[in-house]
Amino acid sequence: MPFLHFIVFIAVSLLLFAALLRFALRGRARPPSLALVAGLAFTAEVGGTLFATFGAGAGWHWGWYFGVPAVATFVLPPLVLGMSLREAAVFVVLALLASPLIHVVFSTLFGWHEYMPFWRVPSLVD
Numbered sequence: 001m002p003f004l005h006f007i008v009f010i011a012v013s014l015l016l017f018a019a020l021l022r023f024a025l026r027g028r029a030r031p032p033s034l035a036l037v038a039g040l041a042f043t044a045e046v047g048g049t050l051f052a053t054f055g056a057g058a059g060w061h062w063g064w065y066f067g068v069p070a071v072a073t074f075v076l077p078p079l080v081l082g083m084s085l086r087e088a089a090v091f092v093v094l095a096l097l098a099s100p101l102i103h104v105v106f107s108t109l110f111g112w113h114e115y116m117p118f119w120r121v122p123s124l125v126d
Helices: 003-024 034-057 062-081 085-110
Strands: none
Touching: 003 034, 003 062, 003 085, 034 062, 062 085
């Protein structure tokens, strides 16, 4: 993955993850602090992306290098933030939709296919 693609993916993932958390927790009287949301986003997205990049490059089975970051994304926020079942369900559903959405957008608009290399999406620039 080219370095620029990696940085852009990370930045978009961080912002989207934080937005999904904020949306899922919108009904709380006291939403979590920005620092806590940023820490969770950094751990799940930056840590998960680095783990996936390393795992893919090392030849690991895709179940490991996609599975571990997915677990961090779906399990860590509900546990750390003490989400209700409703909050967790909203967050997990949105997070499940966000990953393919990011892939489709970047693949279609920019021709960046490495985010989900096993699912080829046609590009407007190819």
